[in-house]
Amino acid sequence: MSFTVAIDGPAAAGKGTISKAVSAHFGFAHLDTGLLYRAVGAKVAEGQDPFRAAEGLVPEDLQRSDLRTLGAGQAASRVAALPTVRVALVDFQRRFAESPEGAVLDGRDIGTVICPRAQVKLFVTASPEVRAHRRWLEVGGDEAQVLAEVIERDERDMNRTDAPLRPAPDAHLLDTSDLSIEDAIAQAIALIEAKR
Numbered sequence: 001m002s003f004t005v006a007i008d009g010p011a012a013a014g015k016g017t018i019s020k021a022v023s024a025h026f027g028f029a030h031l032d033t034g035l036l037y038r039a040v041g042a043k044v045a046e047g048q049d050p051f052r053a054a055e056g057l058v059p060e061d062l063q064r065s066d067l068r069t070l071g072a073g074q075a076a077s078r079v080a081a082l083p084t085v086r087v088a089l090v091d092f093q094r095r096f097a098e099s100p101e102g103a104v105l106d107g108r109d110i111g112t113v114i115c116p117r118a119q120v121k122l123f124v125t126a127s128p129e130v131r132a133h134r135r136w137l138e139v140g141g142d143e144a145q146v147l148a149e150v151i152e153r154d155e156r157d158m159n160r161t162d163a164p165l166r167p168a169p170d171a172h173l174l175d176t177s178d179l180s181i182e183d184a185i186a187q188a189i190a191l192i193e194a195k196r
Ligand code: C5P
Pocket: 011, 012, 033, 034, 035, 037, 038, 073, 076, 077, 078, 080, 081, 106, 107, 108, 109, 110, 153, 157
């Protein structure tokens, strides 16, 4: 049986860093599902139909260098509110979760919708100010503007009708506001170790 770790949470909470460290530690495959929505958002910004963009997604689309910007995050969160886009991406994510070596998927709805039976679910969070500061260290610019964008994106993700961002009832909450990244990783590894 495959072993799946679902890691959800708002923007810049530390999901990506924790997911990479956890997958390297256990030898699991890792899928950053936000990248799927970012790639769809980029194609839609170029004029493609959202459903076609999602259905026609190919691995090269995830290699684009412009997917990490704040604008790409906003474009992702707009297309992520469209049910047709979400449905088109479900099978790929579920197949990935069956990776024989085990899999870590990080996103917003992995524990609630994509892999409700994941063996381990983490909901990684931190205060909006801490998250915006971390993102600002990566992208630079005006920190207040970064905070405003983080809050806007979280609100859109939490308030959409389809697969809103929220912890699964059986998720472990991991608040990284006052944790070093090393401590956050160590806590995640310990939680997974306990379920193996
Ligand atoms: O995680 P990341 O910031 O790359 O995600 C970009 C956007 O993609 C999120 O703000 C969210 O709207 C959407 N997303 C989603 N479901 C996921 C992963 C990402 O709706 N599983």
